Amino acid sequence: LTLSSAADEQHSYGKSKKVTEQEDHVSQVSADLKAGGSVALQAGQNLDIIASRINAGSNVALDAAQDVTIASAQDESSYFYAKKSKGSFGRSSSKQQEGYDSTNVASVINAGQDLTINTSKAADGSVSINGGHDVSVIGSRLSAGNDLILGATNDVAILSGVDEQGAYSKTSKSGSFGLSKSGKSELTTSSTQVASELNAGNDVVVASGKDVTLRASNISAGNDVDLRAGLVDKTGDINLLSANDEASSHSDEYKKKTGLSASGGFLSISSAREAGGQAQNSTSVGSQINAVGNVSLQTERDINVVGSSVNAGGNVSLNAGQDVNILAAQNTNSNQDWEKNRQSGIGVSSNANGVTFFAGVDRAKENSRLEQQTAAASQIRAGEDLTVNAKRDINQVGSDLQALNDINLTAGRNIKIDAARESQAVEQQRENSRNGLSASIDHNYGSTKDALSGAGKGDDATSKGSSTLKAVDSTSQFLSGPTGDGKFGNSKQGTSQQVVETTNRASTLDAGNDLNISASNDVQISGGQLQAGRDINIKGRDVTLDAAKGSYSQETSEQKSWSGIHGSSSGGFKLGVGGSSGIAKGDQSQDSSTVTGLQAGRDVNLKASNDLNLIGTQAQAERDINLNAGNTLNIKAAQNDSSTENTRKNAGGEAGIAIGPGGIGVYASVNIGKGDLEREGKQQQEAYLYAGNHLGFASGQDTNIAGATLRGNDVVGRVGRDLNVTSLPDTGKVEGKEFDLSATVVVGFGGSVSGSVGYGQTNGSKNWIEEQTRITAKDKVDIRTENHTQLDGALIASDSGNLKLDTNTLGYSDIAGKDKEHGYYLNVGGSYGTGSSTTQDSTQVGKGDDQKNGWSVEGWNYNKDREQIVRGTVGAGDVVVRSDTAGKDSTAGLNRDVDKAYEITRDDEHRTDLYVTKSSVEAVASPKETLDQWQKNAALYGENSRNTIDKLVDMLVVTALLPLGAVTGNGTELAQRQVARTELMQQLNSLDEDKRSAGIRTVLKRVADKDLGSNAEALVARIAELGEEHPDQAMQAMVLLTTLNKPNGGASSFVPVVALGAGAIVALSAALSTTAATPEGQDRLRAAANAVALSVAQSGQSAEQQVSTSIEIWKFLFSTTFPVHLLDGENSRLVNPIVQAQGANPSSGGYAAGATPAGVGSTGGSQVADQTPVDYSRPVTELPAPGVMNQEIVDKWSREPKSLQDEMALEAAKTGAGDVIIRNLGDEEFKGMDNIEYKVKSADGKDSVVHYVRDPKTGSLMDFKFKKHSTD
Structure with missing residues (x-):
């Protein structure tokens, strides 16, 4: 006899140039049988009810000589969609979507009174099995207003159905000319358990000749639930099992792009990214038995409760001809993610100690994995008593027993209560590599x-x-x-970490009154948590309360390597080729113990006919603890x-x-x-026993107490042989x-x-x-x-x-x-x-x-x-x-x-x-000098930062010069010249006068090919002064001084072959150290002029170069024209060429002042001072301008500078330096202008003070006078 649904089907398909679509649907149309009274179905062979309905106002009776199957069917649907498109310039895109859905369509049987399957009920309530073979209920629902009774001479299986879903999507896109590509795919699947349900207003009885199996299904009764197995076949079991909801996902994506883009401090010209992940989850779904009254499970062989629950408002009894196994099921979770990135371009990164700039290819990889396994506990709860009887063994693993009254566990052989193992593994790997140029400033x-x-x-x-x-x-x-560091080449760094942790999900026994555990053989409790409102009584041959072991382990690894060209400015300028690698590893492991715990509101009584062992046990009783061992009593610590x-x-x-x-x-x-560092150890986890009143222990043989605390109001011990306390x-x-x-x-x-x-x-x-x-x-x-x-x-x-x-x-x-x-x-x-x-x-x-x-x-x-x-x-x-x-x-x-x-x-x-x-000792020993130096360095911090950047630039230049110079054979010389020039420019441009002077002395020493000592200090001071405001001019002045030597055939201009300029340098320094207006000063000027003329003549320069060099040296050092009137002897041949080159007047009021003037200083033209192509001074309008006006005019303003210090004051005045004395003058000639004073101080009190008039609109110097000369 078959009562089945029929299927409606719908199908559609369409296809165009770009799009393909397809849909399929299958829908179940249930058979529906209704009766106001009773429904009775009887089959001579099999009775099959598939996705159909039976409703009766009274009783429903289903009988078959063979099998009864009450099963579900599935509504199914699927779809497919695909689209492809192409555009101009190589653009394209595609999209694909697929899906599948299967939904459980249950068979539903409802009886207003009794629902019986292969059974009959007598007037006194007794039940008999009418016959039949197997009864299977799959993904369906059975309900009765009164009793629901299932019977079979073989197996009864109440099983879950399954809903399934799946989806897949994929997209891709390509940009113009293939400069960008991207794509993504994702697959998800799931399967969900759909429980079979048996519901009765009164009792539910399931009786089988062999096995009774519930898988992820439910039985509920308004009164009692009674499951009997093995009524015909003595190998019959009762199985309350779980099934698992499954879910999985997998995704991949990629993206490639050529063109500018910015992300995370990196500006890339091309980039690529690949990423993906997958996950799998399995969640236990247990069977459930719920009764308002009592629940009874009785079988001839085993009772297996796995990840399931039994709940009764009254008593729960489990009686097995062999074993009772109350076990935890498992939940699992697995996740894995990966990502790869590649970028080509430039990037900036920073940390607390510096900043790094990078140009090149950056690659990064990251993988992570998580594996978890957790326990899904079985739970048995009774509103009154919970009784478990097994003629062989009772095994409880990671599960819970609870009763408001008593819990009684009785086994013909052994009782084992253990924790369920839970684990977690986490793994992470990261790797970053770079190929290119990096520069860091620390x-x-x-x-x-x-x-x-x-x-x-x-x-x-x-x-x-x-x-x-x-x-x-x-x-x-x-x-x-800061310091600088540069690298060109490959670098790689990676880290990995793996953590594996094993923990314990303890079994628990919680009784409102007494907890009684009795085994004919052994009782083994590992990590169990026992609690009773009154007494805890444990009895067996060997009784062991042990700890459940856990562990934690961690493995780490870090690797770094690089190879290539390396340049550094810290500790000196270095540029070289090399590489390095390093690896650090760490392994750690730690054991843990989940000890057994006993908590009694009254007494704890532990009795072993043989040995009683308490390992790390924590026991506490409000009244008494009694420990009794027929042989040996061991109370010891757990070890980790x-x-x-x-x-x-x-x-x-x-x-x-x-x-x-x-x-x-x-x-x-x-x-x-x-x-290498290795540690190993062993830690004791102490046992602890506390009794509020009496703590007694007795052993027929030895009592061994090691690593424990025993405490009570009274402690009484009786030891039949030896007592060892350690x-x-x-x-x-x-x-x-x-x-x-x-x-x-x-x-x-x-x-x-x-x-x-x-x-x-x-x-x-x-x-x-x-x-x-x-x-x-x-x-x-x-x-x-x-x-x-x-x-x-x-x-x-x-x-x-x-x-x-x-x-x-x-x-x-x-x-x-x-x-x-x-x-x-x-x-x-x-x-x-x-x-x-x-x-x-x-x-x-x-x-x-x-x-x-x-x-x-x-x-x-x-x-x-x-x-x-x-x-x-x-x-x-x-x-x-x-x-x-x-x-x-x-x-x-x-x-x-x-x-x-x-x-x-x-x-x-x-x-x-x-x-x-x-350095630190010297700094502490001289605190004042150290503080002064810190203040000085703080003031120079910006300068030093710029210098570091200059050195990084030098590294790049030198890196290019070395292979280029290798062709000509002077690569190292070119490199040295580049570095030396940069360092010299930094010294000349420094705000630190000592640095400027030190650089000048070094150059002069090289030019003169010897240390001139104090003979050149005045010249050093003058060039240092020039370098403060015009470092380029200071550099030019030293280059000019090197031309006083005979050329060295292409070597550094600061390192002559024949040093001819030493005399000129000494003479120039002497001239700078005296006042020009004195006879001695005139003599020194004459000596300097002739020494310069002689040196340039001997250096091999052309006549035109000799003239230019002489003029330029004098202009830079003395801020005046070359004093041709002081030349004598053979040097007089340069008089006319110099006059023609620099003008008729041999003196501009500078150090050469006092010479006989020639010609008129002004012809009525522009008052802006003319500049030669090599003149670095700023043109200023001067009325009257010193050295330009006719020297025969009465000097009522004292306009003649009489020393280098006076010259400095005048030059500063031309730039507008000083303090305003009077603003907005009322004088007709200088109406609306400012009167300003500028002072150059000297250590000996011989200051130079100049007063001048400045036009605030144009910034021009209109008139000036020396209020005080340094020679006064």
């Missing part, structure tokens, strides 16, 4: 901030002093300005192992050129490092070594050696008792041992002194615990060079003055030294040693003082940090 703000915040801190005076010295060096380094291992390795090297003030040298750097130590050891070596050697000009070497070790061991084993009572301790009592570092005592220890023999010992560890690391380094600057190794940068000789010592020392004495102790009271004869006292030497039972005799733990450098 200001070290973050490091300096950290150093300053730690200044003066530490465990001891050495550490506090070291942190202060480190802060001093950090401050000096920071204020000195741990270990860690950290290793590192690194190596690198590079070689290249180092350029400094002394010239070019060849450098080589190398670094190696290695370290404290257990935490143990461990550590061992490690590390070594580092780094060195940089420069050979050639500026030869130097710099580097550091470091070594360290760590060793230690631990044997330390954290918690002493104790047996104590608030009132009374009464222990009798038939044989021997041994106390090893343990305590037996009564707070009141009411103690009696009665033993045949007594032994005791004290435990000396130690926890010692010593570790140190010392790194010694330094820098030494023979030249004016020293190239520093990377380990020495920041540990002293830049490019200076120095030394450093850095390290740490850690020491832990703890010692203890844990004494075997018996507190105040009576100790009876029955074997002691007259004159023998076994308690002699036994500690009776409770306060001395546990003593820490040494507890010293400290760390000393060491940091000392030559």
Whole structure:
């Protein structure tokens, strides 16, 4: 007999040039059978009801000689959509979507009274099976207003149906000319359990000749639920099982683009991204039995409850001919994500210590994975009593039993209560690689901030002093300005981490009254949580309350490498080729214990006919705890192992050129490092037993208490053989070594050696008792041992002194615990060079003055030294040693003082940090000079920052010059010339007068091929003064001075072959150091003019070049025309050419003032001073202009400067410098203009003061006079 649905189908399909569409639908049309009275269906073979409905106002009776199947069907739908399009210039796009949906269509049977399947019910309520074979209910619903009774001579299966969904989508797009491409795809699937449901207003009875199985389905009754299996076949089981909802997803996407785009501080000209992920989830869906009254499950073989629940308002009973298994099901979750990015362009990134600029290709990869497995507990709850009887074993794993009254577990063999294991694994991998050019500017703000915040801190005076010295060096380094570093090549860095954690989902037993566990053989409870409102009673042959073990492990790895060209300005200018690589790994593991816990509102009674074992157990009773072992009683701590291992390795090297003030040298750097640190240990997790009233323990043989605390108001012990009470130590050891070596050697000009070497070790061991084993009572301790009592570092005592220890023999010992560890690391380094600057190794940068000789010592020392004495102790009271004869006292030497039972005799733990450098010591020794230098460096911070950028530019230029110069054979010389010129320009442009003067002295020394000392100081001062406002002019002046030498055939213009200009330099310096108006000054001017003329003549220059050089040197140094009237001898041949080149007047009122004028100073033309092509001065309108007006006019304004200092004052006046004395003059000639004073101060009080009139509209100087000459 078949009652089935029919299917309506709809299909559509369409296709065009661009679009394809298809849809399919299948819908079930149920058969529907209705009756106001009863419905009775009987089949001679099978009875099948598929996605159909039966409704009866009274009873429904279904009978079949063979199988009865009540099943669901599915409504199904699917669709497909695809679209493709193409545009101009290669543009295209596509889109595809697919989907599938399957929905469970249940069979539904409703009876107003009874619903019976293959069964009949007598007037007295008894039930009989009419026959039939199997009964299957799949994804359907059965309900009865009164009783619902299912029966089969073979199997009854009540199973869930399934809803399924799936979707897939894919899109792609291509831009014009293929410059951009993108795409994305996504697949999702899911399957959801649809429970079969059996509902009755009164009772639900399921009886089978063999098995009864519920899978992710529900039974509900207004009264009782009764499941019987194995009525015909003695192998019959009752199975309450779960099924799993499944869901999965997978996605991929990509994007490629050629063209400008910005993201995350990176401006790219092309980019590509690929990403994806997948996830799988499986969630347990359990079966449920719910009854307002009682629930009874009875079978001839096994009862299996997996991830399911049973709830009754009354009693719950589970009776099995063999085993009862109450187990947790599993939920699983898996997620994986990955991403790859590639960018070509330029980027900027920063951190607390600097900023990095990059140009090239940047690649990044990231993978992550998560795997989780959790327990889906079975739960059995009773409103009254919960009874579980098994003729063999009872197994409870990760599940819950609860009753408002009693819980009774009785097994013919064993009872095992265990925790379910849960786990989680997390894995992450990141990798970043770059190929191109990177330039970093490190200001070290973050490091300096950290150093300053730690200044003066530490465990001891050495550490506090070291942190202060480190802060001093950090401050000096920071204020000195940023450093630059550049690399061209490949770099790669990656990290990985894997964490695996195993935890426990404990089984729980919670009884409102008594919790009774009884096994004919063994009781094994691991990590269980037992609670009773009254008593907890556990009885068996061997009874063990153990801990469930968990673990945590972590593996980490970090790798870095680079290879290519490396340039650095820190510690000296270096450019070389090399590479380095390093890896650091860490492994860590830690065990954990979920101990068994007992909480009783009244008593805890544990009885073993053989051995009773409590491992890390935590038991607490408001009244009594009674422990009774027929043989041995063991109360011990749980133990957790741990270990860690950290290793590192690194190596690198590079070689290249180092350029400094002394010239070019060849450098080589190398670094190696290695370290390993291993720790392992074992920790004790103490057992704890507390009774509010009486705590009693008894054993037929030995009682062993190790790593535990027993506490009660009264403690009574009876030991049939030996009593051993011992404290257990935490143990461990550590061992490690590390070594580092780094060195940089420069050979050639500026030869130097710099580097550091470091070594360290760590060793230690631990044997330390954290918690002493104790047996104590608030009132009374009464222990009798038939044989021997041994106390090893343990305590037996009564707070009141009411103690009696009665033993045949007594032994005791004290435990000396130690926890010692010593570790140190010392790194010694330094820098030494023979030249004016020293190239520093990377380990020495920041540990002293830049490019200076120095030394450093850095390290740490850690020491832990703890010692203890844990004494075997018996507190105040009576100790009876029955074997002691007259004159023998076994308690002699036994500690009776409770306060001395546990003593820490040494507890010293400290760390000393060491940091000392030559520069920091000198800085602290001269605080005023250091503060002045810091203030000076702070003022120069902007300048030093610009210098760093200039050096980075030099690295790029030198990198290009070296291969270019290799063709001509002068690559290194070109590189040196580039670096030297930049450094000289920086010195001449510096706000620091010392730097400007030092640079000038270096150049003059090279030009003269010797150190001129004080003979050139006036010239140095003049060029330094010029460089303050016009560094280009200062550079030009020195270039001109080099032309006083014979050319050296293409070598650096600052390094002549034949130094002919030394005499001219000395003569010029002498002229600058005196006043021109004096006879001595005129003589020195004459000597300087002739020395210049002689040098240019001997340098091999043409006559035209000689004239130009002479004029330009004089103009830059004296701010006046060349004094041709002072030339004599052979040099007089230059008079006419110079006059023709610079004009008729040989003097412009400068140092050459006083010579006989020639011609009229003004012809009535423009008052703007004429400029030659090589004139760097700013044209200013001057009325009257010095040196231009006829010198025969009366000098009523004292317009003649009489010294270089006067010249400086006048030049400053031309630029508008000074303080306004009178604004808006009323004088007719200078109406509306400003009267200004400018003063050049001298250390000896010989100031130059000039007053001048300035037009505020044009900024022109209209008139001036010297109020005071420096010679006055």
